[in-house]
Structures are given as structure tokens and as C-alpha cells.
Amino acid sequence: MGIVSPEEVLKINRKRSLDEFVEKVRPVVDAVRERGDSALIEFTEKFDGVKLDAIGVDREEVDRAYELVSDEIIDALEVARENIEKFHSLTSPQETFIDFDYAVLGKRYVPLESAGLYVPGGRASYPSTALMAGIPAKIAGVERVIVCTPPAKDGSVNPLTLVACDMAGVDEIYRVGGAQAIAAMAYGTETIEPVLKIAGPGNAYVTAAKILVSKDVAIDMPAGPSEILVIADETADSEIVAMDCVAQLEHDPLAVAVVLTTSEKLAEKVLEIVERTIDNENFYIAVVSSIDEAIEISNAFAPEHLELVFDGAEKAISKIKNAGSVFVGEMSGVAFGDYASGTNHILPTSGYAKMYSGLSVETFVKSITFQQLREEGVRRMGESVIRLAEAEGLKFHAQSVKKRLEKLER
Amino acid sequence: MGIVSPEEVLKINRKRSLDEFVEKVRPVVDAVRERGDSALIEFTEKFDGVKLDAIGVDREEVDRAYELVSDEIIDALEVARENIEKFHSLTSPQETFIDFDYAVLGKRYVPLESAGLYVPGGRASYPSTALMAGIPAKIAGVERVIVCTPPAKDGSVNPLTLVACDMAGVDEIYRVGGAQAIAAMAYGTETIEPVLKIAGPGNAYVTAAKILVSKDVAIDMPAGPSEILVIADETADSEIVAMDCVAQLEHDPLAVAVVLTTSEKLAEKVLEIVERTIDNENFYIAVVSSIDEAIEISNAFAPEHLELVFDGAEKAISKIKNAGSVFVGEMSGVAFGDYASGTNHILPTSGYAKMYSGLSVETFVKSITFQQLREEGVRRMGESVIRLAEAEGLKFHAQSVKKRLEKLER
Numbered sequence: 001m002g003i004v005s006p007e008e009v010l011k012i013n014r015k016r017s018l019d020e021f022v023e024k025v026r027p028v029v030d031a032v033r034e035r036g037d038s039a040l041i042e043f044t045e046k047f048d049g050v051k052l053d054a055i056g057v058d059r060e061e062v063d064r065a066y067e068l069v070s071d072e073i074i075d076a077l078e079v080a081r082e083n084i085e086k087f088h089s090l091t092s093p094q095e096t097f098i099d100f101d102y103a104v105l106g107k108r109y110v111p112l113e114s115a116g117l118y119v120p121g122g123r124a125s126y127p128s129t130a131l132m133a134g135i136p137a138k139i140a141g142v143e144r145v146i147v148c149t150p151p152a153k154d155g156s157v158n159p160l161t162l163v164a165c166d167m168a169g170v171d172e173i174y175r176v177g178g179a180q181a182i183a184a185m186a187y188g189t190e191t192i193e194p195v196l197k198i199a200g201p202g203n204a205y206v207t208a209a210k211i212l213v214s215k216d217v218a219i220d221m222p223a224g225p226s227e228i229l230v231i232a233d234e235t236a237d238s239e240i241v242a243m244d245c246v247a248q249l250e251h252d253p254l255a256v257a258v259v260l261t262t263s264e265k266l267a268e269k270v271l272e273i274v275e276r277t278i279d280n281e282n283f284y285i286a287v288v289s290s291i292d293e294a295i296e297i298s299n300a301f302a303p304e305h306l307e308l309v310f311d312g313a314e315k316a317i318s319k320i321k322n323a324g325s326v327f328v329g330e331m332s333g334v335a336f337g338d339y340a341s342g343t344n345h346i347l348p349t350s351g352y353a354k355m356y357s358g359l360s361v362e363t364f365v366k367s368i369t370f371q372q373l374r375e376e377g378v379r380r381m382g383e384s385v386i387r388l389a390e391a392e393g394l395k396f397h398a399q400s401v402k403k404r405l406e407k408l409e410r
Numbered sequence: 411m412g413i414v415s416p417e418e419v420l421k422i423n424r425k426r427s428l429d430e431f432v433e434k435v436r437p438v439v440d441a442v443r444e445r446g447d448s449a450l451i452e453f454t455e456k457f458d459g460v461k462l463d464a465i466g467v468d469r470e471e472v473d474r475a476y477e478l479v480s481d482e483i484i485d486a487l488e489v490a491r492e493n494i495e496k497f498h499s500l501t502s503p504q505e506t507f508i509d510f511d512y513a514v515l516g517k518r519y520v521p522l523e524s525a526g527l528y529v530p531g532g533r534a535s536y537p538s539t540a541l542m543a544g545i546p547a548k549i550a551g552v553e554r555v556i557v558c559t560p561p562a563k564d565g566s567v568n569p570l571t572l573v574a575c576d577m578a579g580v581d582e583i584y585r586v587g588g589a590q591a592i593a594a595m596a597y598g599t600e601t602i603e604p605v606l607k608i609a610g611p612g613n614a615y616v617t618a619a620k621i622l623v624s625k626d627v628a629i630d631m632p633a634g635p636s637e638i639l640v641i642a643d644e645t646a647d648s649e650i651v652a653m654d655c656v657a658q659l660e661h662d663p664l665a666v667a668v669v670l671t672t673s674e675k676l677a678e679k680v681l682e683i684v685e686r687t688i689d690n691e692n693f694y695i696a697v698v699s700s701i702d703e704a705i706e707i708s709n710a711f712a713p714e715h716l717e718l719v720f721d722g723a724e725k726a727i728s729k730i731k732n733a734g735s736v737f738v739g740e741m742s743g744v745a746f747g748d749y750a751s752g753t754n755h756i757l758p759t760s761g762y763a764k765m766y767s768g769l770s771v772e773t774f775v776k777s778i779t780f781q782q783l784r785e786e787g788v789r790r791m792g793e794s795v796i797r798l799a800e801a802e803g804l805k806f807h808a809q810s811v812k813k814r815l816e817k818l819e820r
Contacts, residue, residue, distance in 0.1 A: 075794070076798050077798070079794040080798065087508070091508075091517045098501075100496065103752075105497050107501045107770075112764065128798060160801055196764050214621070218765040222625065237813075240810070240813050246810075247809070250807070278806070317780055320780075322520070324779075326778060326781070328780060329783070331782075331783045332782055333811060333814060334810075335795055335808075336513075336781070336787075336795055337779075338807060339795045339798045339799065340795050341512075341515065341791065342510070343515060343779040343780075343781055353776070353778075354523065354776075355522050355607050355627070357776040358779060360517075366766055367770065368730060368733050368763075368767075369747075369753040370738060370753075371735070371736070371737055371746070371753055372723075372739050373741040373743075373751065377746075377751070378741050381750050381751065384485070384750050385745055387482055388487070388490065388537070388538060388749045389745060389748070389749065391537070392536060393534050394660060394661070395660070396659075396688070397657045398745075400650070400653040400744075401743060401746070403650050403653050404650065
């Protein structure tokens with residue numbers, strides 16, 4: 001906690017090894033794979049302290065949830081749903097078919113047939129995560145979208161989460177959490193049919209289980225504790241910068257907040273506010289010589305959330321190389337993106353933003369390429385293909401082209 | 411081998427467990443991670459029978475390779491390069507910035523900073539794979555693209571592969587293969603700097619190593635033996651259908667070829683040709699009652715390569731739900747896509763086409779979302795975000811929004 005040098009920011013240890021967790025969850029995953037529902041019930045009793053009567057949530061429980069949630073919250077979820085749907089629809093991948101003279105080539109995006117979403121829960125509940133995972137899956141066109149979420153102590157699922165799942169169009173909801181939920185979605189049980197891909201955030205056990213099953217089903221990305229990096233100049237409002245850091249730090253004792261600022265005065269003020277507001281050691285602030293230096297450090301850090309709070313911030317957009325989601329200007333607090341502005345809040349952490357994207361419609365589709373060659377194309381390309389195939393020692397490949405050339409000559 | 415029922419097609423066992431291979435390569439991966447170059451040299455001697463003088467390929471060796479390759483082959487590679495580049499450029503993901511009245515929201519695609527490509531080799535050489543992996547990486551804008559490929563018995567790298575790497579714009583080439591190459595790219599050695607993502611096909615050891623390192627770096631997808639499924643009616647040319655199956659089967663003793671046809675006569679002819687041309691048991695042919703039935707089976711099979719050789723094939727494009735790449739009409743042989751038509755030949759096998767895409771520019775970028783809220787947006791959305799944050803028990807999230815609303819009122 002406190003003021004550090006810019007170099008020290010890059011030494012913050014955010015990526016803890018999951019090896020230990022992988023070994024811990026391996027027997028859980030194996031047991032669910034072998035024994036199905038009975039293992040799910042056993043682990044839910046052991047880890048969540050809940051003796052399950054039913055693994056699945058029925059329609060009645062969802063309907064009841066609507067009655068338990070206030071109209072105000074339902075309206076708020078509706079605002080979020082609408083914006084998330086709009087942004088994700090408009091940024092969906094589009095098919096392309098191109099008429100090259102020798103062939104028509106194309107690429108289509110086709111939904112996965114099924115997807116499993118993990119929505120964390122237990123102590124707190126995260127209806128927003130149900131929206132963030134469910135809406136893109138349904139926009140993608142996934143026919144069967146299921147959610148697993150840990151039950152509360154009384155075996156119920158938080159009504160807010162149920163309502164959010166329903167609003168997102170989720171087809172099936174199961175009250176199981178942890179590594180056992182991931183195993184159930186990957187390999188199936190008597191109650192839960194397996195899915196093709198598992199997405200959504202979770203703790204270290206959930207992430208370790210996702211890594212374990214990723215040899216058999218697709219996963220979105222490994223997840224770690226939440227993070228923010230703020231780049232601010234002297235025009236930034238110290239209270240707003242501090243509060244956005246504190247908001248990030250309240251997620252998790254392992255959450256990290258970093259401020260890079262050109263203003264020593266701002267650094268001191270922000271530090272003072274953060275220190276007196278929250279008890280979390282993972283707050284770091286560094287004074288940099290320029291905004292460009294800050295951007296360079298940020299690109300090397302690859303934060304999950306990045307706030308640009310300096311004069312002319314919008315001009316820096318093209319300089320951002322590694323980040324999950326970027327919030328431009330003082331009004332664009334991370335909290336808006338967390339809930340309602342429309343972008344996704346399931347984002348790569350721990351430096352994974354260098355190679356992974358946040359959740360989107362693309363998470364739930366795969367692309368298929370198409371080609372229809374013209375006779376002219378076969379004539380023109382044939383000789384080249386034959387030569388390359390022969391050079392690679394694949395004589396029947398060459399033969400398959402020759403057969404077509406012969407046919408065209410007849 | 412032979413004529414089977416349509417149901418039996420779906421029982422063909424294409425997905426062998428990699429567990430055994432994962433355990434075999436684990437010590438190799440660990441050794442490279444711990445001992446770097448010395449482990450690379452040791453394993454290359456042990457597995458490839460080659461005592462390496464240099465792990466890296468220098469410019470001189472690449473220049474010499476150009477002299478060893480005929481002009482005809484260089485021309486053919488150039489045809490391939492041009493078409494691959496054109497198709498992959500035109501199907502690259504495009505950034506979107508949208509002005510919603512409450513905010514400007516956007517999504518940009520930013521290249522990974524580095525990528526490692528595995529190009530199989532040893533007995534045969536696959537210059538085409540160097541093009542198929544290298545060109546999309548460079549179109550994506552990856553600054554550092556490296557290739558690992560196994561050396562020949564004399565320690566050299568096949569000149570064709572070197573030329574193809576060079577034409578694709580690959581920055582560094584290393585003569586290491588197998589699990590040791592994957593470990594080197596993931597964790598780095600004295601000679602090989604690590605990369606952020608590893609892509610490209612390989613045998614079961616390479617794939618197992620990719621799965622092992624995928625907790626630390628991104629990978630494209632698991633790979634298995636090559637496959638083709640052909641849907642054909644009575645108008646199809648039996649020699650062409652048979653030759654495309656044989657071409658697929660010559661890749662690997664484990665490769666699989668399947669024909670689904672409405673014509674019993676075609677089935678017999680194709681079987682006869684395949685049987686007398688190649689000695690590979692993994693050929694299956696089933697007579698179906700309709701093209702629609704064949705498409706349904708194919709969607710459940712999710713073949714790597716799918717050929718549609720029937721009347722009106724282009725009208726069936728939208729019905730294809732699971733496949734790596736689709737070849738429409740008799741002229742569109744898989745061999746064209748393997749080399750030169752422009753689509754990628756690094757494709758999901760073993761049913762993975764249900765959830766994975768073939769290699770593309772998208773393999774080498776990640777998306778970053780941006781948002782710039784307007785004051786109006788903060789006013790309009792603020793109350794909803796506060797309610798949702800409070801409902802999730804995240805009071806400082808709510809506070810961060812309140813601070814902005816207060817500021818706007820001042």
C-alpha cells in the first residue's frame with residue numbers, strides 16, 4: 001500500500017500459481033465425472049453446507065423470485081439489459097462472402113449449440129454477471145444456455161440472480177457452485193446435460209477446475225481477482241479517482257488498484273482518501289513524468305479496467321495496447337461498465353489482457369469458412385497446388401487436383 | 411473400413427484421450443522450464459536424433475534456402491501467399507465505435523505482442539502450414555512472430571519451410587520440435603524469448619504440451635488427426651470423391667474419411683476406388699435417405715473438412731452448423747483450401763469444430779472495449795447503477811457513482 005516508483009508497479013504480483021488449486025480440485029472433478037449427481041450433492045453439502053433437495057431450479061421458483069425483487073431493481077436490471085443487448089448486438093461479428101474471380105470465399109459465424117455460465121454467489125449475489133454472460137450467449141444464438149450458481153445456506157438461489165438469468169433468456173439454472181459445477185457442465189450428470197463451452201468468472205477453485213476440463217470443453221479464459229489502473233493528471237478529481245480505486249478494492253481482499261499520475265498533489269490526496277476509507281493493502285500509486293510514460297507502464301501491466309482521467313484522454317485511445325475495458329474521461333467510472341453502460345464486465349485479469357479478450361458475442365460463436373471454386377479458378381490455381389502438394393510429398397492431394405483438371409479438359 | 415449405417419458414422423472414435431500423453435510430456439515441459447536451452451538440446455538429441463549446434467536459424471541459412479528451392483515452387487508459394495493474404499485481410503475483425511446518446515462505446519482489435527507458431531516437420535515438411543499460421547499473425551499486426559519446427563536428421567530445417575516462413579514475414583525461426591518446443595515458447599529459454607500465444611498443429615505430444623502450458627499462455631485449440639466428410643448425390647463424380655478421401659487418408663494412419671451419399675451406386679464405386687488406392691482402415695461410407703439427413707449427421711459429426719458435392723450445394727451453406735471449412739461443389743477440392751485458395755487449413759478436428767474456429771486473424775488479436783460517458787448518460791443511468799450496486803452489497807461502487815452525480819449538480 002502506498003506511494004511506489006513506476007518500476008515497482010510492474011513488480012506487483014497479481015498472478016498466483018493455480019497449480020496447488022488444480023491438484024485440490026482434481027478429485028472433485030473426477031468424482032463428479034464418475035458419480036454424477038450424487039457427487040454434486042455430496043460436495044454441495046461438504047463445501048456449501050447445504051443439503052440439496054433439487055439441483056435444478058424450476059419455473060415456479062423463478063416466478064416467485066420476481067415477486068421478491070422490488071420494481072425499482074427490476075427497472076434497473078431492465079436499463080442494464082437493454083444497453084448490454086444494444087452494445088453486444090452492434091459489435092457482433094458479421095459474416096463475409098467475397099467474390100474473388102477464381103472463387104467465392106466466405107466466413108460465417110455460427111452459434112455453439114450449448115454454453116454453461118458460472119455465476120458466482122453464496123455470500124453475495126451477482127445478478128449483473130448473469131446478465132453479462134447470458135445476454136451475449138443469447139445474442140450469439142446459443143440454443144441451450146445454462147447457469148450454475150452456488151446456493152445460499154437455505155438451499156435457495158438469490159432471487160435477484162434468478163430474475164437476471166430469466167431476463168437474459170437463460171434456459172436452465174442449477175444450484176451448484178465451485179469446481180463441482182464446472183465438472184458437471186463439462187461432463188454432465190443425470191440432471192445436468194454437458195455443454196460445449198464454459199464461461200464466466202469464479203474463484204481460484206472454479207478457475208482451476210476450468211483449466212482442468214479445458215482439454216475436453218472450451219473455456220472463456222482463466223480469471224483472477226479484479227483490478228483497476230487509473231491514469232490521471234492534475235485536472236483529475238481526487239475524490240472520484242480515490243472512490244473508483246476503493247470500489248475496486250471492495251470486491252476482494254486480493255483485488256488491486258493502481259494510480260499513475262503526473263501530479264504529486266493528486267497522489268497524496270488520493271492516497272489519503274483511500275487509506276481512510278478501506279482496509280486493503282493492494283493499493284499502489286506512482287508519480288510519473290508524463291502521461292505517455294503512464295500509458296507505457298499500463299500497457300505492460302495490462303489492467304482489467306483502465307481509467308483515463310486526463311486532459312484529452314480520448315486522443316489516447318489508440319495508444320492502449322493491453323487492457324480489458326477502458327473508461328475514458330472523468331464521468332466514465334468503472335461502476336457504469338460493471339452494470340449498465342453496455343460493455344461487458346467479464347474481463348481478463350492478472351495480465352491476461354495481453355492475450356485474452358473480455359466476454360462478448362464472439363465467446364459463443366465459432367467461425368466456419370466456405371469456398372466455391374470456379375472452373376476458371378481450378379484451371380488457374382491447379383498447377384500451383386499440384387506443385388506444392390508434391391513438394392510436401394502428398395501425391396494424392398496432387399492427384400485430386402489433376403482429376404479435376406482432366407475433367408475440365410474433357 | 412467400408413459401408414456402414416448412418417448411425418455408425420457418429421460412433422467413429424476420433425477423439426482419443428490425451429491424458430496419457432499429458433503425463434508423458436509433463437517432465438519434458440518441466441525440464442525445459444527449469445533448464446532452458448540445455449534441456450532443448452538434450453531432448454532434440456533424444457527424440458530427433460540430432461545434436462544441435464545452433465537452436466536459432468540465422469539469415470544466412472534462410473538466404474541459402476531460397477537458392478535451394480526451385481523458381482516454380484517459389485511462384486506457387488507466391489500464389490498461395492497472395493490468396494491467403496487477401497482472404498484473411500478481408501475477413502479481419504473491424505473496430506466499431508458507436509455513439510449512443512448517453513455514451514460513445516467502442517470495441518477495438520489489438521494485436522498480441524508476440525505469437526509462437528508450431529510447424530510440423532521432421533520426416534515431411536509443411537511449408538503450407540508456415541504460410542497458414544504466419545500470414546494471419548502478421549496481418550493481425552503481431553510484432554514478434556516466431557516459428558518452432560523440428561530439424562531434419564542433419565540438423566537443417568527444410569529449405570521450403572524456411573522460404574515459406576520468410577515469405578509469411580516470420581521474425582525468428584528455431585529448429586526445435588515436439589513438447590520441448592511448446593515449453594520453450596511458453597516459458598522461454600536463454601535463446602527463445604517466451605510468447606503470449608501458441609498456435610499451429612502438431613502430433614499428440616505437441617497437443618498434450620499445448621494443453622499443459624495453456625494455464626500460462628493462450629493456445630489456439632487442441633489438434634487431432636485430419637478428417638474429411640463428403641456429402642454427395644448421384645450427380646457426383648465417384649473418382650473425384652474417392653480421390654479427395656484418399657488425399658485425406660494419406661496424411662496420417664489415424665486420418666478419417668467419411669462419405670454420406672444418397673446413391674448406392676456411387677457408394678460402391680467410391681469404396682472400390684478407395685480400397686484399391688490406399689491402405690487405411692479409417693474410411694467409412696453410408697447411404698442416406700436424403701441430403702438433409704446427411705447434413706444432420708454431418709452437423710453432429712462436426713468434420714474438419716466438409717465437401718458438399720450435390721445438386722444445389724450452395725443453397726445448403728446456411729444449414730451447416732458444425733465444420734471447420736466447407737468446400738462447395740465438385741470443383742472445390744479440399745486440396746485447394748489446403749494450399750492456395752485463401753482459406754486457412756489449420757482447422758478444428760475430432761469434433762472440436764462444435765466449439766472452436768479455424769485459425770484466422772482473430773487468433774492473433776484480442777478485443778478491448780472503450781466507453782466515454784456523457785454527463786447526460788451519468789444522470790440518466792446513475793440511479794440504476796446505484797441500485798444494482800447496493801443490491802449486490804457493493805457500497806463503494808454506489809458511492810463512486812454518487813460522487814459523479816454530486817459533481818454534476820454543483
